[in-house]
Amino acid sequence: MIYGYLRVSTKMQRPDRQIEGLKGLCDAFFVEVLSAVSAKRPIFEEIVQKLQPGDTFLVWDLDRVFRTTYDAIVYEKEFRRRGIKFKAMNMNIDTSTADGNHEYQSRAAAAEWERRKISERTIEGLVMARKRGSRLGRPPKITDEQVRHAKAMIDNSDTSIKDAAASLKVHPWTLSRRMRALPTERTFH
Structure with missing residues (x-):
């Protein structure tokens, strides 16, 4: 069985890009609407529990499933130990080889770095907006x-x-x- 996992951070975001990338490749795919920093990911955890030897866990991109390089390495090793194939569609990497595993870990590290840089830039932007006196958030309902x-x-x-x-x-x-x-x-x- 091929399980596809898609994640978006908010209900405002749409998983269309991921759905299009995985369409026709999965027996079933699941969408989780949850921030990457959430402690629990119930849909992800449910799929990981369901996976049997010979199954494939398919994602569009590493940053949609793993929060850190550590997570990516730990889960890839667990999948390999359990006889589960893991594939990120935007990467053509065979993690069963030394070179493929190194490339996978390098890309996982790059994805974590990118997430952290986006977070840093967002915080810097909010600080600067506050310094300029900009009001952040939703406008008040009453004056x-x-x-x-x-x-x-x-x-x-x-x-x-x-x-x-x-x-x-x-x-x-x-x-x-x-x-x-x-x-x-x-x-x-």
């Missing part, structure tokens, strides 16, 4: 002015936080969190 108005309604009448939040079409938790985050206005006499 500071709306929060101040809701707070005044709550403070000066019988309006509950639930009713004030409903009038703004937000969850009460959203309103109370935003009220706590408002800067306190000080008046000096």
Whole structure:
């Protein structure tokens, strides 16, 4: 049996490139939507448990399955020990030979390096955006002015936080969190 494994990091990403690369080559393929840094990968772990001697574990690219060079080496050795063939479609490497195994390990190291560099660049970009004063993340659902108005309604009448939040079409938790985050206005006499 040939098992194909595809992984994307978020629901926003699409596995089309991987599906196209493995289409017609697998008896079954499985898509996991999970960040590479996740501690548990249930679909990956399930497939590894199912694999029997003579089966093939097929992936499109090493960085879609292994997080580190160590992982790539450990799993390749485990597959070989269990009589399971492992193939990354974008690499034509025979890991049963010394040269092929060396090439596999080199590419696994390069994939790990690339993932780490992307992470470093992302962090650097976020730091620079914050320094420029850019707001990161989703825009707030309500403005500071709306929060101040809701707070005044709550403070000066019988309006509950639930009713004030409903009038703004937000969850009460959203309103109370935003009220706590408002800067306190000080008046000096």
